[in-house]
Amino acid sequence: MIRMLVPLGIFLALVIMLVAGLDTAEERKLVASPLIDKPVPEFTLPGLFDSNAERSSSDFLGQPWILNVWGSWCWACRVEHPFVERLGREAGIPLVGFNWKDERTDALEWLDRYGDAWTAHVVDFEGRSAIDLGVYGAPETFLIDHRGIIRHKHIGPIDQTVFDDLMRRIMALRSETEAS
Amino acid sequence: MTRTNPLTCSTALSRAASVPIVLALILVSSLSWASAIEPYDFANDVEEARFQALSKELRCTVCQNQSLADSDAPLAQDLRRELYEMIRAGRADMEIRQFMVDRYGEFVLYRPPIASHTLLLWAGPFIMLVIGIGIGLFTIKRRRQAL
Numbered sequence: 001m002i003r004m005l006v007p008l009g010i011f012l013a014l015v016i017m018l019v020a021g022l023d024t025a026e027e028r029k030l031v032a033s034p035l036i037d038k039p040v041p042e043f044t045l046p047g048l049f050d051s052n053a054e055r056s057s058s059d060f061l062g063q064p065w066i067l068n069v070w071g072s073w074c075w076a077c078r079v080e081h082p083f084v085e086r087l088g089r090e091a092g093i094p095l096v097g098f099n100w101k102d103e104r105t106d107a108l109e110w111l112d113r114y115g116d117a118w119t120a121h122v123v124d125f126e127g128r129s130a131i132d133l134g135v136y137g138a139p140e141t142f143l144i145d146h147r148g149i150i151r152h153k154h155i156g157p158i159d160q161t162v163f164d165d166l167m168r169r170i171m172a173l174r175s176e177t178e179a180s
Numbered sequence: 181m182t183r184t185n186p187l188t189c190s191t192a193l194s195r196a197a198s199v200p201i202v203l204a205l206i207l208v209s210s211l212s213w214a215s216a217i218e219p220y221d222f223a224n225d226v227e228e229a230r231f232q233a234l235s236k237e238l239r240c241t242v243c244q245n246q247s248l249a250d251s252d253a254p255l256a257q258d259l260r261r262e263l264y265e266m267i268r269a270g271r272a273d274m275e276i277r278q279f280m281v282d283r284y285g286e287f288v289l290y291r292p293p294i295a296s297h298t299l300l301l302w303a304g305p306f307i308m309l310v311i312g313i314g315i316g317l318f319t320i321k322r323r324r325q326a327l
Binding site for chain 2: 035126128130131137
């Protein structure tokens, strides 16, 4: 009798494992960046308002900074925008908008409509620097420390929970900078 | 809005608008219609074959169940361009794979490397086979004894 229950037991164990797997299905889609704790890949990119106003990743050395990947085509960027605006106001460090695979006119129109939350802008219409950064979705938010090391990356829109988490990390990076 | 969302997942198949075109494509070539590949000029057949092989074994991180060869997502197009340029520049397959892994992680490899953390993945089926044979032999032996 007990021996006949063994296959049933195995079956139930399998069902439990598969159901438990459903919970983490969304998480598994997120690819952990191999760039965490590595130097931010060097880039020099044109500005958004003025394409001659180039900015380099090395311009921001000496203080922590935020790199926020967005595009006018990206609906989730509209969703996170209020929180990006709060980051710009409350984080107290440079918040660089990285406009990815967009058109200048579309991006400028978007800023007119939804507001400019960033303290600096770079554009990567061709997506070459974005590949170096391992960007595969937007929005993406990188936290970079004062030595130019990528310390954290968030993929997907920022909501209240993510915002609180980012602010905690930013404060830690700021005090790290002061201590050094 | 002139740009397509780079995160759009569509296959070459879903883009093809009309059935006659699709049928014609099947007739013309069953190979070329499976990939959404831009016409790139290669110096020789070896380079082209390497491009085809690599774009099939690298995963598109946007459309995660498609390879770079299958995906029509704009990011996949960018990565194919990168792949093409690296092949033209004479970079080795291993270097190109490493380039992708450095940026997107081992997840981009459809064929994971054999390493300590993937040992169970590679050895797993063989371990299961050995266990299965073991149980089989054990059962047969016991039944023989029972006779």
